[in-house]
Every structure is written in C-alpha cells, then in structure tokens.
Amino acid sequence: MSRSGIGEVTVRTLLSVLAACVVSFAAATAAPSGTQTLSPTEIQMGESATLTITSSGSTASEIAPPAVPGLEFNEVGQASRVQSINGVTSVSASATYQIMAQQPGVYTIPAAVPGAQPVVLTVKPGGQGGGTAGAGAPPGAGGTGAGAGANPGSSAGAAPPANASSLPSGPTQFAADGAAFVRLRLAKHSLYVGESIPVDIEVGLRDGLVASLNGPPILNGDAFTLNPLAAKPQSREEIVEGKPFTVLLWHSLLSAVKPGTLSLTLQTPLTVRFRTPRPGWGSGSNPGDPFDDPIFQNFFRGSFFNLTQKEITVSSAPASFDIEPLPSEGRPASFSGAIGHFSVSSELSEQSATAGDPLTLRLRVSGSGNFDRVRDPMLHDVPGWKTYEPSARFKPADEIGFSGEKVFEQPLIATASGALTLPPIEFSYFDPETHRYEETRTAPLTVQIAPPTGSPRVAQAPQSAPAPSTPASAAPGDGLRPDHVETSGGASTLLPPYATPAGLALPGALLVAFGLTAAWIRRGPQARADRRAQRAALDTEPWLRAMERAQTRNDPDEFFAAAREFLKRTLAARWQLSPDRVTLESVGARLGADSELTRVFKLAEEARYARLDPREIDLQLWGGKVRQQPGAEART
C-alpha cells in the first residue's frame, strides 16, 4: 500500500473511533428519561399504595419522590441496571416508595423524573367511620394513621377501624434493628387482685425483614393471667417512625393474681432475615463494593452477601401495674370473687306446675367484669323444694368476654303443693370504680304447685329441716332410669386412696415394717442361741485330748465317748445346729446308716451300756478317721 493509502486508512479509522466515542458519550450523557407507576390508584385510609419511579441515565440516588401535601413517601427499595448493546451503554435506575395518606382525598403526584407522567391517587375514608371524609378536613382527624394511639377514641367520637385498637398505647420497643416490635395497649395500670381488664397486643412486622411469625404473643409475668388469644389476629398496615409495618392485633383480657407493684411483658417468637457479608469481602466500610459505586452495590449485592434467617424473641416494653388486694372490710358473706359491674334478674320456666314436675330457675347476671369469677349464687336447702346443681353458660357481648351475660339454670322439683315462694337470690360483687362491695338481689318468685294426680306421695312443706331426699320419678319419655335415693355421707374426693401420697406411704410403711421384723426373726433369740452353741462347738480341743488319753490307755469306752462329743461339736458347727441336736438319729439321717461317723455314734451308744472289747477295736484307726474333716455330704 502506498504512503498516501496508509494515511487515508489511518484517518478513516481515527474518524470512526472518534464517532463511536461521541455516540457513546452522547448515549451516556443523554438527558435521562423516566416513568412512574402507581399501584393501586385507589386506597382507603390506613392502607398504602406503591409508587415506582424509573429513570434512564441517572442513578438511584438521584431519584427523589415529589413532595405532595397530605402524603408520606417512604422508600422501600432501589434498583439499578447497566446495559451495553452494540457498544452502546445505558444506565437506568428505579426507586420504590410506599405512600400513606394523612387524610382522605384525591392527590396528584407530579412527575418525579423527566419524561414521567403524573399519577393520581384516590384516598377514601376507610374502616368504621375512621376520620372525617373530604380533602378539606384538618390533618390528624382521621382514623388510626401513623403514630396514632396517644388518646384514641377521642376524635369527635369516631370509632377506630375494626383492625385497630381503641385503648391507650404503651411505648413501642423495637427489636432486631427495627424489624419488629410488640406493643401493649391497656385500659389502666392500677387494678385489684382478680380484676380483669381489656388488653390489646400489637405485633409489628417490617415487610421483607420478618420471614415468619412463629407463635402468638406469650405473657411473661407470674402475677398475671391472660385469656387465650385468637387463632387469627386482625391485621393492618401502619407507618411507625417512617417505616412501613404490618401490625397484627389481638384482643384479650388480663387479670392480676397477687398484689404489689408488678410488671409484665409480652414476647413473640419471630424469624428475621438479615444479610451477612461473605468471607473475603470484609475490608473497609462497604465490604461488598470493591468499586464503591452505588450501581455496583446494587448489581453485585446478592453476590457479596449471604441472606441469613435467625429465630429471635421480641419483647414488649415492660408494663407496670399497681395491684391492690380486695378490702376485707365490708365483704359480704355471699361474695365469691366477682369484680366489675353487674346486675341480676331471675325467672322461673313455669308459673304453675304439678308437684314432682321439674321446673327451671334461671338467674341472669349481666354487665362487665371477670365473669369467670361469677359463681353460682343459686338456691340450696329450700324448704318444700328439691334443688339440683345448677349449670352455667356465658353469652359474651364482645369478642373478649369482658361484657356479656352469664345465665345460671337450676332444676327444681317442688315436694309440696300450694303457692310456694322461692326466696330472692343474693349476688355480691366488688366495683373497682366505687372501690366498694355492692350487693344485689332478685325479687322472690311465687309459683302455684298442684298436688300430683292420683298419688299422695307429696306431703306439705316441712317446717323444720328438710326431709331426706326421696327419689324423683323420671320425667315421662326421657328414656332415663329414675333417680336414686340419696343418703348422707360420701367421699370428700374422687381421687383413689392409692393415688395420694398418704395412700402409697401406708402400705409402703407396712412392707418395710414386715421386712425389718422378718430380718430380726432370722437373727432372733433362737438364732443367737444357735450361734452361741456353734461357737461353743468349735471348742473341741479337750475332747481331742480325751481321745488321745483313751487311746493310750486302750480304753474304747472312754475313746468313743470322747469321739462322740468331738463329732457332736464339729458337726454342729458344720450344720449350724446346737450340739445337743446332733444325735445318732440326726447323723444317721444326714450321713446315712453306713457312714463311719454314724458307726462312731453307735459304738459310743453301746459303750454306755456295755463295755467294748479293746481287742476287737483298732483305736488308732478310729482315731484317724475321727480326726479327718467330718464334712461328709448328707445322704440325699
């Protein structure tokens, strides 16, 4: 190629490269263009909408939400993308915001980035009349918005939404770096022992940071009891300290069981997510970003961090209470522990009946308080009536059972005829508002009882103590066998005696006593005498010497007498007997009639009554046999 050709090619190449750079530069520095989307476009008070702003040619940090009066914007995420196509590089970023409204109305959100279109958000009043409708309403008059709860229920009498609480809020104590909180709402902090008060328990979960709720809140405080919580709590979205939370709400009843200044907490197990840097990326303040650029932070975030889950327990701030014991002064005898405010009424199922027919006496206790302590104040031992044990059922007026009506029903059978009057029923309770005991009673009830047809079984009502119970006839057609005659007495417990400590201890003590006694018997006086005899039996030395003297003198009579005494002691020690019990018969029975030791006893016996001929007896031989161990086995 000629010099001019080379130069021409060089110029063309340089121009092409220059043009590419200009195009890239232009593409990279082109005016950014963007979009913004809103979902949903219509919400109710207390709900949130999501605004996503996307911008080309800018970074996520350069995106900012517009300022709109009446709306709160909370960033929930960012993303960036770098794209290179045919040598053209483009950069785009997006930011997502959660929008909460402070009041109902129609809001126009202007474009946050060039090229985006404005979007319109409609906020309607929501829940049970929460807040005042209309964009012109003063801010803060709505339902339970972010941070609400300082004095709920006071905003022009409007009730909070069903999924929000009307009780005063306690402090919000965050856990896990603000991922969750447990908050208590209590009606009051001073109460009496046994008094029940409504309590609302709120558990706030930060979206995206809390993986799961692993159980309902649990009471931590041995001075209190908490009614069981509902399986499915109410739920709502709430902004707390500028961050979106899903708040779960349980309603329950709290009772104090002992006096004092005591506190409690509520704890909830959760699983939270958090990022930990991977090994090898740990230097500097931003270990996951070697390039220190927000684009690369987002792009490589998943590569540099591990997403870890951890189970934790979140606790509420301690709630302190002043718990007073119920006063003992002025306590009625009929008081059974009911605390609250109650009213009573009673009625009979029939105004007239025949003697022997069952009637039902119904007592209604209505109001608010600890209905579990409202025990039956029904009638017992009423002259002219046979009473049975009452039953109870509770009809709550609210979801926690603080208000409602408890109905007691007691079967009665008149045992007399005539116009019978049931006495009033007394009911007493302690009112924590007035701080004193209150006593109420129902009006007496009169019923006309006709004599039973064809049977003089029923007598006039006795004037003194009621007569022993007579078996009531079974109501016709109920398919049940009739009642039994009741007698006095009975057991104070259904627990079998062997299931009680005393019931097990008594036979155990008897067995131990028998065992000790048996052991003593085995080692008793006879046994001790036997042992003494055994010890004495071992003293055989004198008899051995007597045998030797008899051998020297060649005196078989004396020899066999001494040999017998020697063997009696030796065998007594071996057989653990008294020497007196080692006789010819016992030796013969144990060793056999042919045994040599038995022969010694026979010869000794003969020597007692007739002299033995020394020429016929080899005393040396017999002496040797006797001195051998006489441990011959007994004949079996």
Next chain:
Amino acid sequence: MRAAALALSAALATSVAAGADGEASARSLTRYSAAALYNAGNAAARAGQYAQAILDYERAQLLAPLDADARRNLEVVQARAGAGSVATRDWLRRAHVGPAPALYEAGLVGLLLAGMALLARARWPRSAAAPALRLIGAAGALLLVASVIDALATAPVLKDAVVMQASAATASPTPAGATLFTVPAGETVALEDSHGAFWLIRDAQGREGWVPRSGVERVVPRATDS
C-alpha cells in the same frame, strides 16, 4: 368466620372456668356420693346439658362401678350427644368392681394379715397353729391381690376427662395450630400430655390432638387443675 372464632375463643376462656376448681366441681359439691352424682347427671341430661351429665355419670360409676342405672343412662346420653368414650377401648377397667376406698382398705387388711401370718410362721415354724396361719395368710393375700387389681383397673380413669364444649383438636399446642379433627362435647378422652394452656388428648378412635384446657374437665379433679 373470624368473629365466630373470636367468640368461641372468648367463650372458651370464660365459660366452665368454675369447673376447674380442683377438688370441688363447678357445681360446688363438697362431698361425692354415687347417688348424688347420678341424680345430678339425670338433671343435667333432662336439661339438655349432655356433657355435664356424662361427667356426672362417669364420676358416679367411679364410686359405684356396678350401678347398672348409671351405666345405662350414660350410654343413652352419649348416644344423644353423639359422643364416644376412650374407656370402651380399655378392657382392664372392667376389673373395677367396687368403690376404690373400700378395696384399698381391704388391701391394707390383707397386707396386714398376710404379713403377720408369714412372720408368725417364721418365728414359730412348728407351732400347732401353722395351718390356721397358712389359711389367714392366704386370705390376706387374696384381699391384697384384689386390691392391686382394682388399683390397676382404676388407674386409667385418672387420665380420663370429658370435653365440655366442642373443640378443634390441633396438631400443635397453639391457637394457630392446624386442625386435625373436631372433638364433640361430651366425648370422654384420655389426657396424654399437657403444654401451657393445652391438653394432648386421645379420643375413642385413638386419634391424638391438642385442645384448650378450659374446655376439658377431668373425671377425677385435681387441685392442680385450677
């Protein structure tokens, strides 16, 4: 649905709470007699309170196991309530033929007789009264064996309880546990375990699940139930 669940949970939390008073039942009985419990069961059955009636009949049978009327009425009410009993699977209970206190005392007497007879024979083995001692010892042993058999027969009843309100038996002892089956009111179940405010029960079909403590009442109440 949620309101119904909330109402049910609130009702469970407050109703029949007086029935968990420990030794005294919800109906303020201070002494238990078979006749009084049987009559109370009849009254409850006639009032339509089948769960309470079943509980009273079960208790009456504990004190008078041979009472045919109590057994018959219990079967009638269980049929009406559509409830079963875990006791039907336990053949050993049929050996319970008398009141537990009486058989316990008989066992004590038998233990005394057998023990003293054995000791006397050991102390005076060649006494002329040995045959009589042998007889006394055998009688005592018989009484003792009868008492032990009765104790074994009534031991399962200590775990029995009656479900007072229909409850959902869940897989775990939490309100949010998955429901395995429904236990009808009046069902006699066996209490296998406890955790917090829940019992692990076993029903007549052998199924196991967790139910709230407040909806269950033991046949033999304990002071620790309150």
